[in-house]
Amino acid sequence: MFLDEVLVPEDAVLGGVGQGWSVAMATAGSERGLTLRSPGRFLHTAERLLALARSRPDGPGPLRERVAQCWIEAQAYQLFTLAQVTELVEGRPVGAESSLNKLFWSELDIRLHQTALDLLGPEAETEGPWSKGFQFALSGPVYAGTNEIQRTVVAERLLGLPRGTAAMRFAVAEEGAALAAAASGVLARVAGPELIREGWPGGRPELVDAVWRRLAAVGATAALVPERAGGLGLDENALTPLLTELGRYGLPVPAAETVAVGAPLLAAAGSPWLEPVLTGEIMLTVSQNLGGEALVPFAARAGLLVLRTGDQLRLYTRDEVAPEPVASVDGSRALARVTAPPGAGLLLAQGPAALATLRRRGVLGTAALLLGLCERMLELTVGYVKERRQFGAPVGSFQAVKHALADALLALRFAGPAVLAAGWAQSAGEPDAALRTSMAKVLASDAARLVARTAIQCHGAIGCTTEYELHLYAKRAWALAAAWGGPDHHRELVAGELGLKSAGGRT
Numbered sequence: 001m002f003l004d005e006v007l008v009p010e011d012a013v014l015g016g017v018g019q020g021w022s023v024a025m026a027t028a029g030s031e032r033g034l035t036l037r038s039p040g041r042f043l044h045t046a047e048r049l050l051a052l053a054r055s056r057p058d059g060p061g062p063l064r065e066r067v068a069q070c071w072i073e074a075q076a077y078q079l080f081t082l083a084q085v086t087e088l089v090e091g092r093p094v095g096a097e098s099s100l101n102k103l104f105w106s107e108l109d110i111r112l113h114q115t116a117l118d119l120l121g122p123e124a125e126t127e128g129p130w131s132k133g134f135q136f137a138l139s140g141p142v143y144a145g146t147n148e149i150q151r152t153v154v155a156e157r158l159l160g161l162p163r164g165t166a167a168m169r170f171a172v173a174e175e176g177a178a179l180a181a182a183a184s185g186v187l188a189r190v191a192g193p194e195l196i197r198e199g200w201p202g203g204r205p206e207l208v209d210a211v212w213r214r215l216a217a218v219g220a221t222a223a224l225v226p227e228r229a230g231g232l233g234l235d236e237n238a239l240t241p242l243l244t245e246l247g248r249y250g251l252p253v254p255a256a257e258t259v260a261v262g263a264p265l266l267a268a269a270g271s272p273w274l275e276p277v278l279t280g281e282i283m284l285t286v287s288q289n290l291g292g293e294a295l296v297p298f299a300a301r302a303g304l305l306v307l308r309t310g311d312q313l314r315l316y317t318r319d320e321v322a323p324e325p326v327a328s329v330d331g332s333r334a335l336a337r338v339t340a341p342p343g344a345g346l347l348l349a350q351g352p353a354a355l356a357t358l359r360r361r362g363v364l365g366t367a368a369l370l371l372g373l374c375e376r377m378l379e380l381t382v383g384y385v386k387e388r389r390q391f392g393a394p395v396g397s398f399q400a401v402k403h404a405l406a407d408a409l410l411a412l413r414f415a416g417p418a419v420l421a422a423g424w425a426q427s428a429g430e431p432d433a434a435l436r437t438s439m440a441k442v443l444a445s446d447a448a449r450l451v452a453r454t455a456i457q458c459h460g461a462i463g464c465t466t467e468y469e470l471h472l473y474a475k476r477a478w479a480l481a482a483a484w485g486g487p488d489h490h491r492e493l494v495a496g497e498l499g500l501k502s503a504g505g506r507t
């Protein structure tokens, strides 16, 4: 910000008159480097990450190398800073080198927190020091001068590069496309950020439920339910276009859980609960998370819960389990800890093969939701950077912003066909359905994380606020990226399917 015509008392003038820019650059340099982020902060975070990795019952597993890399980078930052202090002590100014500090610590902070969240697995969704730290870390590449600007500073002032100015199918089957278009028609009229906020604590979830019933009325909940049971009789190919649309509008409902897994299971069991679930009168959620207490999305709102005990999936009514609400990074997910009483409930499915088939559908549905979220975040960001002006031009005209968005689109465009291919492999009962499904989840989760991060970065500070709608989609993306197995879990499954040996010698 530049202020003109401001009177400053003589004894308050810093530096010489007319030398304001040098003073501003010196203070900005100090802020970006030595004073804003001391190495101790990152060394401490790296130690916390190590402690977390060591505390995991199975150790850090495939994340071992990333944990070690984070530790190496925290040490490297300390050494770099010590070298800079030496320069200062010897009377040489640090100057544009402080932009290197800024780039390094802000990116390292995100990697430290992302690695911790991946170590936490499903717990990553709960609100805690790591998820909060991650959210704050995302503002690092924005404040104290955005990283795009810092890279320009490095390129022009340290490398001496010339100053410049600003200058990518599988076909969806007809029925699947028609259902997706019908759902989209409903959502385009009534859904949006305000409706997502109604799902957050303090909101009016009954408004969300009303839209869910309207979607149910066009057949969304019944997509995979056989026609003889009152459904549309479609197969997994229909999941991708439908759930991509639901993802785009961010309606806070257990869409993948109901459409891909729960409703077809109720139909197969001939359960009387099928009808109220298909009409949207009763909310149904599903979790295959094992453990004494599983973290289950929408458990705080659902009337029916399909939960895993041992190698069984059982249906419980809300009264049979006692959901304990847990604060989630995405407050609209109505996350809760639930203990499934083994003897109670109604048996819906059992055995590794049945559970694996259902799990693959849940993974596929979640991957498709992520695609829709990516599309929405990209649209929002592209629209914003065309309007927002800095340095006399739309920020979208700057190459750094364009390149970041091009990379985000690339990640999304590569994830899309992989998700469609997973749906086709599942519907055709292909032997590589598991491999293709895990691959789709890896690509969709990684794309969603990249798109969320890029969207926040390209928005600048407004992308870091909760008043603006972007955070609603980014937080959903982080929750869904970790749900039904995060990308590292699925990469590990792909490695297993490919016959790669793990560190412990197992394949």
Ligand SMILES: Cc1cc2nc3c(=O)[nH]c(=O)nc-3n(C[C@H](O)[C@H](O)[C@H](O)COP(=O)(O)OP(=O)(O)OC[C@H]3O[C@@H](n4cnc5c(N)ncnc54)[C@H](O)[C@@H]3O)c2cc1C
Binding pocket: 139, 142, 143, 144, 145, 146, 147, 148, 149, 152, 388, 389, 390, 391, 395, 396, 398, 399, 400, 401, 457, 458, 459, 460, 461, 462, 464
């Ligand atoms: C947590 C936090 C704390 C903050 N604290 C302070 C503070 O204490 N004091 C203070 O003064 N400010 C503070 N800020 C503001 C901060 O300095 C600005 O947000 C930052 O400089 C970016 O400006 P902007 O938000 O207007 O984004 P914009 O300038 O609108 O940028 C939007 C996007 O366009 C890109 N862009 C813009 N111009 C170019 C270009 N020429 N080339 C390539 N890309 C470009 C940006 O990198 C960004 O990705 C804080 C911000 C945050 C998030």
